[in-house]
Amino acid sequence: MEDDCIFCKIIKGEIPSTKVYEDDNVVAFKDLQPIAPIHDLVIPKKHVQDITGVDDPEMLANLLHGVKEVAKAEGMDEKGFRLITNVGEDAGQAVMHLHIHVVGGAKLPTR
Ligand code: AMP
Ligand code: ZN
Numbered sequence: 001m002e003d004d005c006i007f008c009k010i011i012k013g014e015i016p017s018t019k020v021y022e023d024d025n026v027v028a029f030k031d032l033q034p035i036a037p038i039h040d041l042v043i044p045k046k047h048v049q050d051i052t053g054v055d056d057p058e059m060l061a062n063l064l065h066g067v068k069e070v071a072k073a074e075g076m077d078e079k080g081f082r083l084i085t086n087v088g089e090d091a092g093q094a095v096m097h098l099h100i101h102v103v104g105g106a107k108l109p110t111r
Contacts, residue, residue: 007041017029018030027045028042028066028070037104038103040074040101042067043063043100050096052087081102084101085099
């Protein structure tokens with residue numbers, strides 16, 4: 001846990017969020033500024049900045065398992081959805097706690 005990380009605060013319940021899925025390893029909640037009808041973020045409960053800082057591959061497996069559960073919970077598993085994870089400055093990563101955007105609920109632009 002990092003004291004001034006907003007996603008760590010969401011995990012601890014110090015900042016409100018609309019949770020859509022949680023298990024021992026990950027939490028998923030609604031993005032505050034959705035770019036599509038459904039836009040959730042899946043994050044590991046352990047603080048790590050981005051995928052380059054992950055040393056246990058199981059964390060990545062746990063995140064993708066969370067993605068699958070979120071897609072099911074949101075009813076996106078039939079029609080499809082998109083994953084995005086922004087890494088670092090060039091990608092415009094704004095929150096420095098690893099997160100996977102799960103976006104869907106509409107036909108998404110291909111470019
Ligand atoms: P990124 O550019 O990949 O770092 O995206 C960070 C995302 O976190 C953005 O889509 C924000 O809308 C979202 N976000 C920031 N603060 C919160 C919050 N308190 N609850 C939910 N989503 C948030
Ligand atoms: Zn954090």
